[in-house]
Amino acid sequence: MKPRVYIETFGCQMNVADSERAATGLRASGYDLCQSIDEADVVLLNTCSVREKAERKVYTRIGEVRAARPDKRDLLVGVMGCVAQLEGEAVFEHASSVNMVIGTRATDRIPVLIERAREGERRVLDLGERGEQDSWDVSPVERHSPHVAFIPIIEGCNKFCSFCIVPYSRGREKSRPASEIVAETRRLQALGYKEIHLIGQNVNSYRPRVEDGLEGFTGATPFCRLLRAVAATGLPRIKFTTSFPRDFHPDIVTALEENPNLCDWVHLPVQSGSDRILKLMRRGHKRSDYLERIQRIKNSSRRLALTSDIIVGFPGETDEDFHETVTLVQECEYDSLYIFKYSKRAGTPAAEFHDNVPETEKTARFLELEKVHRAAQEKIYRSYVGRKLSVLAERQSSRSESDLTGHSTCHKVVNFKGDNSLEGEIVDVVVTEAKTNSLYGSLV
Ligand code: SF4
Structure with missing residues (x-):
């Protein structure tokens, strides 16, 4: 055996x-x-x-x-x-x-x-380096879903945010050749996959050594060209995560507007709304840079869902700094927000900073920010009631045998009545109810 x-x-x-x-x-x-x-x-x-x-x-x-x-x-x-x-x-x-x-x-x-x-x-x-001949191939039987596949396009990170261990654990940024990514997309399409996620710590920092596979595709950056090349395969739904604010070129939004199969969702972590804290975090962008990118996303001809990550209680964060984060969250009106209380990570530069925000204060800030965000989120989710969404039926819901669950193109969890024969299909669902983190609807 x-x-x-x-x-x-x-x-x-x-x-x-x-x-x-x-x-x-x-x-x-x-x-x-x-x-x-x-x-x-x-x-x-x-x-x-x-x-x-x-x-x-x-x-x-x-x-x-x-x-x-x-x-x-x-x-x-x-x-x-x-x-x-x-x-x-x-x-x-x-x-x-x-x-x-x-x-x-x-x-x-x-x-x-x-x-x-x-x-x-x-x-x-x-602990050695990746070999030049190493393969990125994944057999369909090993994929986590028969309908949704992850395609790594870039590994590692060069940004060195002061709180983050990723550049040390994953090494420097290394982009995969575009021809390989496009070929993998085509293979997945032939196998019947309906949705792919182009993944990496910072997908929009994508910079392959040779631009093979992107000939004939325009774009302000290699990532914009890659988005257009992947979209041209015709695979029904293409999502990408995570984006880094400094490298988020407005042409990414233009590419989304031109290609309906590039899904209407952007995850753009900001981490703080205070310039002073952003500097301590070594994020390489200011509040105004971030808001400029958000303006482009919000002004798009498509309604693009927006999600983000925020750390509260970073060393040195004052009430004023936190207030800046609160006003940024009010302004951005995120569809979803992942809020984290700062915790020291050994091996990062921030671990040497004096962690002077008491745990009780971190919790209070977390709860306050969550309340502010929830108010915006509720309004957004309620605005979907009565609207038709395109949903990939991924599997039976764990809550009810007669319900299916899946994600919309705007990456919201949508539950609806339906039988197993629809699994793997893209269906239209009219939203009838908005819950805290999900929507409920009926098949059209
Ligand atoms: S937070 Fe993101 S961009 Fe910053 S170092 Fe970590 S992985 Fe890189």
């Missing part, structure tokens, strides 16, 4: 995409993938390090994995992803039962690393 590997994934879409690639490579090398620790010969934890709490959870999880299989002494446990890349050898010191530490750029080498561990090597470590 082939050895079986169980992969557990934490964190962002990039980790989901890496797990899909790891599974593809493992199956090609003669392994089977399984759905639980109980059946596994090898367990891989694909980890996230964006918050210190998430990192600590990895060590708890390693203990739980070992405890779940007390009988299986030869069970191999590997830590991959961002914690592996950042901690390296130290993972073995923290958790002596770990057999492999696999960095973020070693995904293609996982089968070889497992072989080394199976042959008895005690501490297998690979």
Whole structure:
């Protein structure tokens, strides 16, 4: 019987995409993938390090994995992803039962690393760079959904925001050749995928070494040209995330206006509304730069949904700074907003700053901002009642067997009555009710 590997994934879409690639490579090398620790010969934890709490959870999880299989002494446990890349050898010191530490750029080498561990090597470590010939291929059976696929277009980050660990865990920005991205889009289209997400820490910083595959496509930046090239494949729905404000060229909105299959949703994290805090965060943009981009999005001939991320209680944030964030949120009227209370992340420049905002104050700011945002969100969601939305029916709803759930082109969760035969179809739904974070409707 082939050895079986169980992969557990934490964190962002990039980790989901890496797990899909790891599974593809493992199956090609003669392994089977399984759905639980109980059946596994090898367990891989694909980890996230964006918050210190998430990192600590990895060590708890390693203990739980070992405890779940007390009988299986030869069970191999590997830590991959961002914690592996950042901690390296130290993972073995923290958790002596770990057999492999696999960095973020070693995904293609996982089968070889497992072989080394199976042959008895005690501490297998690979924090090396991605190989020139490494493959981005993902087999359809390993994708997280049969209808929606993630396509990484850029890895890593060069921005070095002072609170963020990503440039250290994921390395410098590296863009995939456009010809590969367009070819992958066409393959997914032929397989019947209805929606793709072009993903990366900063998709609009996309800068391939050679612009093969973008000939004949216009655009102010390589990302704008890529959007037009991907849209030209005709795949029904194309989304992209995450965008970085400084690199958000207005031509991105023009590309959306020209191509109906580029979906009407932009995620543009701002993090703070105060110039003083933005500077401490080393974001490389000011409030006014951000609002300029928002104006272009709001003035578009299409109604574009807008979402963002904000950190409250960053070291040094005064009441005045926070007030600037509140007024920015009022002005932007986000469809969705992810608010985080600042927490120190070891290894980042901000970890050296004096974290002088008390936890109670961070909570108070969080709640106040949430209230301000909710008021705008409720108004936006209510405005959809009576409107027709195009929804990709992704699966049966977990709440009701007679309901299907999916996302609109503006990336809202929409639930509606319908049977399983519609799964994977793009349907029109008239919204009948607005809930806090979702819409409810009826099939047209
Ligand atoms: S842009 Fe800033 S917040 Fe985003 S991944 Fe890069 S360093 Fe982190």
